[in-house]
Amino acid sequence: MTTVTPTDQQAPFAEQNPYAAPGAETRGFSISSLVLGLVSIVASYTFVVPAIGLVLGILALKREPASRTMAIWGIVLNAVMLGGAVLVGLAAAAFGLAMLPFAFIG
Template sequence: MTDPQLNRPSSAYVGDTTQPAGSTYGASEPKTLSVVALVLGLASIFIGGSILVPIAGIVVGVMARKREPAGRTMALWGIWLSVAMLALWALLWIVAGGLILAAIGLAASGA
């Protein structure tokens, strides 16, 4: 069946392939916060002794999990990397402080 005015098949039998105005095919949800959380998590591995970078990674990662469901995996990786590095650096600072206090105690005792 053809449309006599346009000399083309009627849309009643052929799927309408037109795209609604204002939308695009393959448009994905924004993942900016998730990417930032992941980058901060990775950066916290390489920036030694910084407390601010892992804390920022955790905060941005939690915000990303709430706002960007499409980037949940990246946000979780950013959170876990930041938490792991924050815990590691805290443990290293505690051990270093204990060693310093032990050295002071040994020096004070005269041994």
């Protein structure tokens, strides 16, 4: 029976990227959250874009400690825009219900 012992040598096909900075971390979630927060300002009053950005920002806080500032700004922008969209939706529903009795006059 043969046993395989781990070695400290790296296989030749598993070379690291020579262009990558040493110790570089990915910042994909926090950048995506910030971009979706900015996009939700332009594409205002949607529910989907800020909700996705909010989830990505919360995930970025846990997974990417180096980009905490971008994640916090993404969370703030997405939460404000999601809250605004909810308030506008509720105001539109209340206005529609208030005008419902007048729809049958005429």
